[in-house]
Amino acid sequence: MMDIPLNIWTMFAAAQRHYFDVEIVTSFPDDSRHRYPYGQFAARAQQLMHALDSLGLADDAVVGSLAWNGFRHLEAYFGVPGSGRVLHTLNLRLSPTELATVIDHGGDVAILVDPDLVPLLEQARALGGLRDVTHVIVLDDHTPEANLPGLVAYEPLIAGQVTSYPRTPWAESRPLGICHTSGTTGRPKGVVYTHRSTVLHALGVASGAGFALGPSDCVLPIVPMFHGNAWGVPYAATMVGAKQVFAAGPFTAQRVISLLRDEQVTVAAGVPTIWIDVAGQLHGPRPLPDLRHIVSGGAQPPSSLIARYRKDFGIPILQAWGMTETSPLASVAWPKHHLRGLPDEEFIEQAASQAGLPVPTVDLSIRDGDGAEVVWDGEQLGDLYVRGPWVADSYLHGDGVEQFTGGWFRTGDVAVGSPGGYFRIADRTKDLIKSGGEWISSVDMEAALMAHPDVVEAAVIAIPDPKWLERPLACVVPGENAVPTLDQLHEHLTAHGFARWQLPDRVEFLDQIPRTSVGKFDKKALRARFPA
Amino acid sequence: MMDIPLNIWTMFAAAQRHYFDVEIVTSFPDDSRHRYPYGQFAARAQQLMHALDSLGLADDAVVGSLAWNGFRHLEAYFGVPGSGRVLHTLNLRLSPTELATVIDHGGDVAILVDPDLVPLLEQARALGGLRDVTHVIVLDDHTPEANLPGLVAYEPLIAGQVTSYPRTPWAESRPLGICHTSGTTGRPKGVVYTHRSTVLHALGVASGAGFALGPSDCVLPIVPMFHGNAWGVPYAATMVGAKQVFAAGPFTAQRVISLLRDEQVTVAAGVPTIWIDVAGQLHGPRPLPDLRHIVSGGAQPPSSLIARYRKDFGIPILQAWGMTETSPLASVAWPKHHLRGLPDEEFIEQAASQAGLPVPTVDLSIRDGDGAEVVWDGEQLGDLYVRGPWVADSYLHGDGVEQFTGGWFRTGDVAVGSPGGYFRIADRTKDLIKSGGEWISSVDMEAALMAHPDVVEAAVIAIPDPKWLERPLACVVPGENAVPTLDQLHEHLTAHGFARWQLPDRVEFLDQIPRTSVGKFDKKALRARFPA
Structure with missing residues (x-):
């Protein structure tokens, strides 16, 4: 069999050749929308590759992104690693101090930043951060006044560049991205994604055991591209040529509903609170006829929410679970074939209590204090361990070594295995x-x-x-x-x-x-x- | 990221842990059915691994299978490569002479054979074939009278074995299977699948750009497991925990319809002629309400067939394309999101004429006689080349080197690229x-x-x-x-x-x-x- 490295190009090549006419839509807080086809996206992402070269950045440089969801962020998802560099997505909700720490911990030498987030970046720098940063690229037509090094605007920077870039056979083990954990349990730690892990994760997300994404889909990730790669949706969706919809900036339930409806979204993903808000403003028996399913993650959706969507709106909610360290998708709670036909109440109880089946190639283990596998009886709690080709084997700079043991990652979650083969997160160990x-x-x-x-x-x-x-x-x-x-x-x-x-x-x-x-x-x- | 080799075990581990209660159904020509759950399948496949060890076969031995679709064949799909050995699927429609040639060309030392195919194997041996074969394992409770070496029955052979086998970290590049081309264009050539290519192919098949298989599905591959790995369905379906239905032996449209209906099949795959036969016996507006889509491959389905299923039965037919050399799935003609809503006539014309979008990580190239890419204008014919991590880079024993050039496989098909980014097979070069x-x-x-x-x-x-x-x-x-x-x-x-x-x-x-x-x-x- 051919020795083709699984790298960013294997997810990008079809965008130009086969999916050039598929739309990418970005919605802004005023509900205005930017739309362009994959062909233009692919050309601009390659212009960005050349632009990064033109700035003289090393071909393995770490490039940060401090940005909302949107088309330019998507260009960075492909343009930065396409040229061999490493995309470090930065959480825009961090305090200036935390942001400065994370940027310097990642070793960022350049940062792509949305115009409205420039002041945050300035504050981080004023606190002594950004010590390696030589270039700040503002995702706009022009640069604002700002006390930042190497300030340049994105649009004029890429405008003159060639729209095709040589397909480089980057090694599978080459770093592609960095994301820091949200640090609910201590100092943020960096997770390094490789080209291989990102491609395999995208295949897992696109699979029928993941989000089931294909060319007929239109996907709206209502999860941030600045954290956990928006659950891998931008890579998976681009790979399969799905129409993509992004909501930039803060959003309201009403804006989400407009997007779902106008853009004929077939798959949406977000945390349960979004779906609670959205449910409050939906009416009628089939208010969103194109929506095949909703993926809900980040917290356990209440059964009342699952019931509401199933019974009132005819929309399945699928529970997903993962962590920054697992790329992030590790499991989705698809009902098995023989469970599909259960009566509503039983189905909903099952869906609410059985939170996951692992995405293919991911392994789970639930262990007691002695490291022995607990019985999957729906009762016994244990520490959840996870293993797989897109699970971290270490943190950046050797942090947190105690979480990696015997080829497994100890998640810090407490889980229960059910007699039906599903697992469920019972808690964070410390909660x-x-x-x-x-x-x-x-x-x-x-x-x-x-x-x-x-x-x-x-x-x-x-x-x-x-x-x-x-x-x-x-x-x-x-x-x-x-x-x-x-x-x-x-x-x-x-x-x-x-x-x-x-x-x-x-x-x-x-x-x-x-x-x-x-x-x-x-x-x-x-x-x-x-x-x- | 963890260095987990993509091997057979990454597709098998969840069968026992998570999907043990999912059914595998085998239908026989008399319409009787064998059914058992994944848990039993997984136990028996591991017993087979031990059984092959117990016969003293080298851990990289080539083991042939001459069998219809069914649960024991599925056990061989996992049991043979799980123990490190190579499964050589043998086409039961070959003449004894061809069969003898293929068996010896593959280097088979053992053969798993269905009882009704024992005479065929005997004939192949009588013609001087099977020269390396030391063991013939009959897929039954007992052995028939036959002049074959090391004759043993499958059931008693595996019965005493341990039901768990150590998960061996087989290297990704290790051979997992061999399939010979059907030889329409000359002497059959052997294609060697690796552990890596098989896992990646299964992820492609399970993806929403492939067959879109997940835990909620029940899949019926009406394509032989003895050729082209039944389009990769057994591996993909097992990996995602889908219910599986196999039709052993020759079948009729009526048996196919019974299976589709009784087993609540959601995804079926087969050649167009099957679907023509099935259509002749379907009635009513939604005769198969569980069936989400049909994948049709092997030949171009006539537009009348696509129209019949769409308009009369409400079932989409998706055209797939591939070859033994491409594992086999290389493309599926999913309608892009913006094409879904076309009026029936336009949609059907589109579906009939635009045969494919590549499955993720597969690349296509259509070239003129000088090797230059032809224009994708829906008119210009060219030679189709294909490249990808599950595309062969050579044939067994160095046959047919002229078909591999510059990192591409020359398919021998003539294709046309459409302005919409789809491609279509116009012909075999020689047709x-x-x-x-x-x-x-x-x-x-x-x-x-x-x-x-x-x-x-x-x-x-x-x-x-x-x-x-x-x-x-x-x-x-x-x-x-x-x-x-x-x-x-x-x-x-x-x-x-x-x-x-x-x-x-x-x-x-x-x-x-x-x-x-x-x-x-x-x-x-x-x-x-x-x-x-």
Whole structure:
């Protein structure tokens, strides 16, 4: 068989030859839209390759991107690694201090930045960061006033360049990208993606056990390109020639719905809170007839949400799981063939409780404290380990070596294997509540609480307790109509199978649950706010 | 990223861990069915690995399989390469002489054989073949009387073995399988698949740009496991945990329909003639509500067939193309997103004339006699070249080196690229008709003829002509109701855009078109029958 290296070009070549007439749409906060075909995208990405050469950057230079979702960011996804360089996606929700740390930790020598994020980059530099950065490329027609090195505007920079670039046979093991973890559990750590891992991951995402993407699809990733490669969607979608829709900047449920409808989106991906917001503004039995399925990840979607979409809108919600360290997609909870026909209630219970089947080539292992595999009985909790060709074997600069052991990555998640062969994340190891020697899963309790009609969002944390060591505290965002009492919540949790000793002793009502830079519930912040 | 070799185990591990409860169904000619779950399949495949060890076969031995589609053949697909050995699928439609040649050319030392095919194997041996074969394993409970070396029955052989086998990290470049070409263009040549090529091909088949297979699917490959790996379906389906249905032995349209219906098949694959037969026995607007799409390959499906399934049954037919040398899947003609909504007639014309978009990581090139890329204008014919990580870079024992050039495989097909980025096979190089210095595509004319209401099947060959060098001869199987006249066919072809000089001077009516061992029109036989 031919020795063809799996590199960025194997995902890019068809864009120009076969998919040149397929659209890429970028929606802006004012709901205006930029649209162009793959042919133009491919030409501009190759102009970017030449432009990076023209700046004199080493061919293995790390190039940061501080940008919203959009067509220029997509050009960088291919243009930076196409020329051999490494794309370091930067989380635009970091503080200037964190951003400076991450940029210098990655070794960035150039940064592509959206115009509205230039001030953030300036602040990071003013704090002593960007020490290796020689070029800042503003993703616009012109440069703003800014105290940044080598400031140049993207459009004039690429405008004069040749629109084709030699297809270089980059080695599979060559670094292609870097992403830092969101650092909910400590200092951000860098994960280095290779050409090989990115191609294999894209094949996994495009597979029917992933997001099932093909040329007939139009995909809207409502997840940031600045973190976890937007779940790999931009690479997978480009590889198969799917129409792509990006929502730049902050967005509203209404903008998401407009895009889903106008662009005839067939597959969308995002965190559960998006789908809760969207559901609030959908009406009628088949409000989005083109949408084949929604992929929901980042947190466990409440069963009420899965039920709403299935029964009211006829749209399946598929639960996905992954981490920065797993590229990120590791599992998707497709119903097996024989489960498709279950009655609604059973199907929904199954979908809500069985969170994942591994994407092909990924292996999972759930282990007890002694490292032995736990029984997959739907009860026993264990530490989740993962292994696969797109799973990290180390962090940048040798950080966190303790998480890699015996060829496996220890995720820091606590999981349960079901008798049906699915697994489910019970908690982050550090979010488990240890009460009287027994464990309580905060994730399970949150899911149950969010199924209550008067609860919009819920996060459960541990607070210290002299007798039981730890006890659960429920932080709840009530609905508009009524605020549930603690007794009502107890009754509700009991009906959902929680034992008396597991029930939270206290509930705190909040306007919103604080979130991390990638939109997850920020339990670190909640613990700081409710120390006892 | 972890250095996990892409080998058979990366497609097999989840069968036991996650998909143990998914069914594998084998239908026999009497319409009885064998069914068992993946868990049992995985245990038995590992017993087979131990059994092959127990016979003392070298760990890189070539093991032939002469078998119909079915669960034991599937066990061999994993059990033979799982233990490091090489599975050589043998075409059961070969003559004893051809079979003997192919077995010895592959270097087979053991052969797995279905009971009803034992006599064929005996004949091949009686002709002096099987010279390296030391073991013949009959896929049954017991052995028949037969003059074959090391005769042993499969069931008792594996029965006592351990049901788990160590996951060996076989290298990616290790041979996994061998398949011989069907030899329509000369002596059969051997193609060697590696562990890497097979895993990547399975990911391509499972992708949304391939057959789009996932855990929710039930797949029925009506293509032989003895040739072209049943289009890679058994590997891809096992990898993603899809329910699998196999039809052993010869089958009828009625048996296919029963399987599609009873087993709730979602994806089926087969040659166009199967779908013509099946269409004849389907009734009602949605006769197969579970069937998401049909993949049709091996020959161009007539537009009338695509229209029938789309308009009458609501089932999309997707055209696929590939060769033994391309593992075999190289392209599938998914409609791009913006083409989905075309009116029926336009859609069908598009689907019938635009035969393919390459599966991810595969590259195509259409070249003129000087090796320059032809213009993709829907008109210009050229030689089709293909390249990719699951495309052969050589034949076994160094045969046919002239087909590999500059990192590409020259397919021997003549193709046309369309302005829309699709390509279409116009003909086999040797089936093109050169009349008066101009080329006539036999494939195009066949497709047009088969669109005539009174034509069931049509094959067009060249016959020598003193003036024009070659002229087309139409071989036609007429419908039951009427036999069309030559004039009527001329009128019909003219309406389909054929020029006067292209029209066949003669038509021969046949009861059936002769077929090759893999079910394609056997033009070699037609040319022998109609030399002038």
